[in-house]
Amino acid sequence: MQDVKDTSDPRASNKPGGEQQQQQAGGPPQPPQPNPGPSRQQALPYGIVGAGLKEVTRRVPEDEPPPLPENAKLKSIGKPVSRLDGIEKVTGKARYTFDVQLPGMLWAKWVASPHPHARIKSIDTSAAERYPGVRAIHIPERILSTAQLRDPKAEQGNRYPTVRYAGQPVAAVAADTPRAAEAAVKLIKVEYEPLPHVSQLEEAMKENAPRVFPGPTEQPATAGGGGAPPGLPQKGNVRGPDNKPRGMGPRGDVNKGLSESEVVIEAEYRTQVQTHVPMEPHGLVADWKDDGLTLYASTQFVTSVREDAAELFDLPKSKVRVISDFTGGGFGAKYGIGNYGLLAIHLSRKAGAPVRMILDRREEHVSGGNRPNSIQRLKLGAKRDGSLVALQVQAYGTGGVAGGAGVGFCHSTLYECPNVLVEQYDVFTNAGPCAAFRAPGQVQGIFALEQTIDELAERLKMDPLALRGKLDVSGTDDCLARAQERKVGAERAGWNKRRPAGSDKGPIKRGLGFAQSQWLYLVQPSTACEVRVSGDGSVEAFSSTQDIGTGTRTILAQVVAEEFGLRAEDIGSHIGDSRYPMGPASGGSRVTSSLTPAARNAAYRCARELAARLAPVFKANAENIVFADGKVMVKGKAGSAMPFREAVKKAGFEEISQRAERRDDYEGYLFKTPDMALSRHGIGGVQFAEVAVDTETGIVKVERVVAVHDCGRPINPKLTESQIYGGVIQGVSYALYEERHLDAASGQQLNANVDQYKILGSRETPRIEVILLEQLGAQSSTDARGVAEPANVATAAAVANAFYNATGKRIRTLPMTPANVLAALRG
């Protein structure tokens, strides 16, 4: 065991994993001791800065840099540095995949099935082939992004893939111009044999419902947290139950617990299907040449695009290069090559020219991914003193033709409760596939759980915040953070002025609500980074990771700059190319937690090597060479200071370079695979929402949100705040507006646009006040964690609790449209 002085034994805790899970067959294996190899005992700062920072001693690999102090003592890390690529973005120079225009590039368009479920009898492409400008046509032999039959023989004798959702690609054309491609797809004649379909969740659960798949299925995971656990039973369209979401739970005996409860709260909650709506749709430009394939991808994970392409086209990875300069948002849905990429590569190979295949807004809504809906039944048992005894959840949701519906892991990890049973089911429907979406499952689950906890508080006449203080799972970084977050948040939000539910007399009713948020602290162990110093004093950092808007280039530069005493602007920050050392996926809040320690380690080693080269120049020992404020000097001798570039030039070398990996967390993980490690600690926050409900029209306004969050050490508070604003706003948008509408008769989406699929605009944005904790967990060389998911998780729940405080009525259905609101007020 590692030497942890003041944190409890992980196995004593209810947090992710725990004893039960490790004992279960098929559960993740017990992780090996972290960081084998030479090590040292190292004292590290631990706790929340400004609220009692302590020291812990942990076993740290010998070659890790010394621990960083709190941000106030640093020069680059923790500073609100402006986005390094901000100017490229405001000038229109930033090149997204959508903007890639290669010489001779062709434009591709696909034929989408109008039927939600059909066998394809024949496809006649002859007229399209003759259309002027058409250069290649391809009919896909397989469909990606959906669940796959466990036994492919369950469906045989079909020449073409079965159509399982309206909008599924059937064939694709590449032509000289977009107009030619659009005209040519209209000329492709497809003969369909329509099959019975089902597009509504509850219909699909019925025993006699049309089958979406003829047999049991599997849904592989994505790095963003999508996918479904393997090997679950499937009956008809219903697959499950999954009773240990992300490896957590079940525990105890829930029936016994319920029978011993003094208070039982029971309710049903419903959430809607939400689509990702990245401003840049999914897309890829493929350039197939004899000597290799180059892909320009709008992606959250360069590595996954290369892996897919190499596997599906049987190419060595060395022949596949993926470039992603800028990605216009992803939110969990942009992994792998997708059907658009598969088709683009085939078309490029056939035409011998680069092919651009980018979805239009309708295709994006229909086939680009979505957050599954849910019907959740919760039963919560408690003692009169508020302690929980049992929590039972049954949840159904549909991710269309993909698995991955669920309501998260919050039931096992947020609150102490000895008996927990979550049974969640995937229900297949003839609708576009779901994909990971900014805290998959957790957003839906917390919406219901946090309302239930509020109901319990009310029933017991306890303050909702005090109750949560009593219930928080203990012995983790989360518990420390949550207590502090409630304290500072309540003060800022004016919690003590909160009135009893339904206090307003007029038609406009106002209220204040609260909810807690939690997400996983994930690390991608395969992360590496290279740092180079050139003879002219240039410093560059390289990682294949990509920036989907979070500011990856900037934080990479900040971390490297710190070691060289430079400014972030001085660092060449190179990402988005599969030729660089492997970088993490931009998903699950793992870029900052994975990349920054690797980058610091590389920069530290490189700086030490540089110091050794500079030692003769300064006639000093290497260990006495320091880099600060853009200068090099001998420790304690200010007079020796020389500008960085000047000093490096004097050292007389061409280039030095160091590569370093992300080491294991010093305390180890709950479990670890080559591409993902999970800590027993999490990340999270609390949110307070103020709402105004117009009881005449049903229009809800969120007027103010106070969001208090922790993310380990914030590398750049301004970028972190940006993400929290974004998470809150996306949460408000989910709570109030967003909903995919499928027509039951045709299986077509009725609002596959941004005209009728509403997302929050600037006017509806509430006043958002962000308070950011700096919490040091003594886990890595930067102690940084991500923040994307938690900011989105608690919002809808906080708004719903505020709705109750305003009106005295519970709203258990999302979104809170005027119609749903009037219905809830009537009920």
Place this chain on the structure above:
Amino acid sequence: MERLRFFLNDKPVEETGLSPTTTLLRYLRDRVHLTGTKEGCAEGDCGACTVAVLEHDSQGAPALRAVNSCLVLLPMVQGKRVYTVEALKEGGKYHVVQEMLARELGSQCGYCTPGIAMAMLEACHRRDMDEPWKLDAQMCGNLCRCTGYRPIREAANQVAGLRPQDRFARALAEARPEPMALAYEAGAQRFFTPGSMDALWDVLDKHPDARFVMGGTDLSLEVTKRYAEPPLLVSLEALPELHVLEPRGGGHRLGATVWLTDLEDYARVACPPLERMLRYFGSRQIKNRATVGGNLCTASPIGDMAPVLLSLGAEAVLRSRAGERRVPLEDFFQGYRRTALGRGEVLAYVDVPAQPEGARALAYKVSKRRELDISAVSAGFRVVVDGEGKVTEARLAYGGMAATPARARRTEAALVGQPWTEATVEAALARLDEDFKPLSDHRGSAWYRAQVAKNLLRGFFHETLSTPVPRLAEGHSATVQVR
């Protein structure tokens, strides 16, 4: 054959052979490779494709207008000056709009940023950015999915009304934008912009099936979404006769081709109920291209302009070579997306009569988002109350309740002759269920529509108790700090 001619970032451009339904966005990106302007939705709802066009306002003065380039067809910018994000940086110097956006971290993924910069550019050169709500209205047409709205709005607030001495200021000072007549064809498609009424009648004589277009905010969707290639479009933009906006006989004459931005400015003082609906109507970019005529002639049951104009007793004035005829607006709508327009006839004006003494009037729109959203229910109400407090006339017009925008005749009848009290309103509301049998769709169930329709009238009663014709009282939104 005429060529397409316009100025792109101050450089003259001439084109032939391009389809007249080529959108400005596609032209910019695919033809001249200015890829700074993005496409997000291709239907005017996200603002990623925003560019600036030097236009003339209703008084004929030059004005820089942010428009959605995805909805603009190339012939619509004939003779005009078009600016894209690439024009912002001048002489190696970043524009203040760019500096502020970068400084405030107004980008996350950055894909929406160029469009936001161009919407900010209009704000930067507007002379009337004197109230915070105008910044809300200016920026509401740009979606950001990473949702950096707060920093975006802070940046916009910094630049609004600055009017720096940049290339745009010079163009505004020098250029005299006038819509130009055009007869353009390419392949099987034609686009006419007649320069006189006689020229219009000639075109219509030859092509009675021609479709009219102004800003293209509705029609262009057929091109971008259904890949339609309409063979013949006739723009009414170069007809000064239709571009009028003036008081008339105590009321107002609203030219069919007046941009809604200009109408909104005019209505602020002249006609508060109309202004309120225009504030709800849509984004700045849309209002910079949409017209009264276009909105009424689509005859959509949920067109936002119809209920308020119906309630104010407006008349449609139709013109043809034969002359002019007047049609009460309620008779103009003949069915779902059908109007009273005959062959060879155009909607020339909408005449809003003087409002009677004792009139109480207001307009409402219920939707999820306030602007850039389709109404579940919209309404325009005018009730005339005499000196004794009795209702002498009631015009209650609704959108979203039937196949056309329509008046609630039975409810109106139940009000007339009664004292204007809450009890009268409650009693009359029982009749609303006889007036309308609304449909259920994804914007609202029949029950919801019926309920809200009633609640709107209840709200109208209370809102007009002390002020008969209230202005839209509006603070700034939470994300704007008042400078």
